[in-house]
Amino acid sequence: MNIELTDVTRTFGRNRAVDGVTLEVGPGVFGLLGPNGAGKTSLLRMLATVLPPSSGTVRLLGRDPAGAAAKTEIRRRLGYLPQNLGYYPSFTVAEFVEYFALLKEMPSGQVPKAVAAAIERVDLGSKARSRLRTLSGGMLRRVGIAQAIVNDPELLLFDEPTAGLDPEQRVGFRALMRDLGQQATVVVSTHLVEDVGAACSEVALMADGRVVFRGAPEELTAQGAGHEVGDSPLERGYSAVLAASRKRVAA
């Protein structure tokens, strides 16, 4: 398993953002669904080694990120696209992706080819020399994806990756996720259940810091039988699971 979480908790002051999550994830595309404040981003940041857990154990790619050397090894094999991508406007697309390839300590001889390949995979080849300040929001999102995949990572973490992409780009990105999921573990945190349905082989739904559902997208769809909230079967399953979770919490 590339991700092994055991009873992981993360608190910020009195707020328990992630509450006793236990999860094992292998290769493939794994969807992380949930409403705002469910704890998806905090969980993803722990998987990205940005945040240490308050309690519980985390193992990534067979290593414990608490150790400095292991963390560096994990980070060399990690790709991460945060929810809000910060960027340097004066950098060109190629320079920005190269910058992250270097920070990920890729062997310098491999960097130029890897940068070119990553930019082509997100269909920004024609914009490689454009400065980031000149790009649209959707293009910047694709630059973020390019920097995440430039090191051919074994663990890829996408936080709202399709936000800002037009429908055609979203279709292309789902295909890219499926392709990446052939070899790596791809975790996609999103509000957009159609992304999950189209690209994920497995999905977890979080609410109030806990995983309240885990299974295949088809199983989530099945949970929505008879539930009326939602435009698509998957959305109805999503709403049904959340409603049940809230009833349990209220009870």
Added chain:
Amino acid sequence: MTAVALPRPGRRFRPARTVRLEIKHSPVVWTLPALALIFYYDTYRTALGQTPTWANYASLINGHMLIYICVVGSGLAAWAGAREGRRKTGDLLATTARAPWARQVTVLAATAFWMVLAYLGETTAIYVQAARVSTWGSPPLWPVAVGVVCTVAACAIGFTAGALFPGRFIAPIVAVAVFAGEFVGFKAVDNTYDGAYGGGDSTNALLVPGQGLPHLLEAGVFYRIPPDVYVAQLMFMGGLLLATAGLLALSPAARVPGVRGVSLAAAGGRALVTLAAVAVAGGVAAAATAYAVAGTAQLNQQTGNWAIPALHDAATDRPVPYTPVCASAAFRVCIHPAFAEFLDPVSAALQPAAAEVAGLPGAPARAELAVNWALPAAAGTTSVYAYSGTGTGGVGGSWFGGPPAEIIDAYWLQGVQQGFLFWFVDGAAVNASGNPDPAQQAVADALLAKIGAPAPDLGPFTKAGTPPASPGPAAQASAAEIAAAARRFGSLSTPAQRAWLTAHVAALRAGRVTLAEVP
């Protein structure tokens, strides 16, 4: 899935490409034209009006350039240091394998690279100009070393402030703070010099970069400037740099995105944190040591240089050997080769004055440049008229206080003559008020009139060229009485004048001749 190992990068830290990217995108690039303009209007134009010695030119590179280089450098470094916080790239960068301190050092290195390049470029321009006009010596390198370290330290301080307190206003805040610090420092330095010359004050302010050169035109000419103050400055700035680098390495621990408090792991682990803490402690210790030793500095009255006992090498107190350059004229005038361009004007000015007194008792056989703070020996007791660049004979003024082409005019030449003839008639003996007495003044005025030079219109003056604090002998006679006596003596034939002077010059110098006794 088993973990597929990426080819491991070399163990050696190879930041070259990252640094190149940062250099290309450094905000300093945009300010280089402005720095060039400031340099031209502030430093370069000032340099063109300097006395053409290496030490005088060197005083500009830190006394002028370093002020704005440090202000601009620290502000821009703060802007660069705040970049991760300002651009909200902290989360993204935190997931990369490169250690935070290494990542930040590359950004700092790029900023410091441009600022040091600007500093060295401007220093080169100053030194090229100095090489064109100076006639002796070689470029002082200690001030350059201090300037480079100070520039890097200012960048490091600004960068660390930006990294710790990222925001849009950190750059101007840091720049203003550095400027205020410099202002306070230079004010303290002024007090130090006042104290040194007037008696007793703290010398810690000598640590302010840009100082260390004595405030003398002839600094580094007769005695080389010892590196004492520069070493203390390097120790102080190096200490600040080391401590700041340690703080910078610790800074990621204090600002993990979304986490309050300090995270040692975020700073790269316990070993790195320990190393950074040692750097902070070592840097503070070095700076404190430098501060302490600077407080023991003393102004050497013989050499005119600052000496710090703990750092001082007595060998630097020996005079620098030189071969004077001399003009081939009836009255031999010699000068230090550093001021060779002044030789011909000084010689031309002294020839007619020397001719007036040639053969008289105590008339000098030659003139030679002396260390500026050495008063000439009394006329009649020496065969050498020792003049200085900051005052000739009894006349004050900075005679070498600029490039010869700019400062030498008829007034300048007459001043040299006045200095010589007043020295001859008053014997350089300091009377009660430090002024020539009325008889001496009348005779000197008459001799000056014979060679076409006006009598000094300064009224009674002291050896230092400042009006006397209390009325002296000259004030006991009215200007009209002195002028009448000068006219009376001037109307005598040259043989009659020389005969009277031969008989009475010793008494005249001794102040035993009254105005009425002047023929």
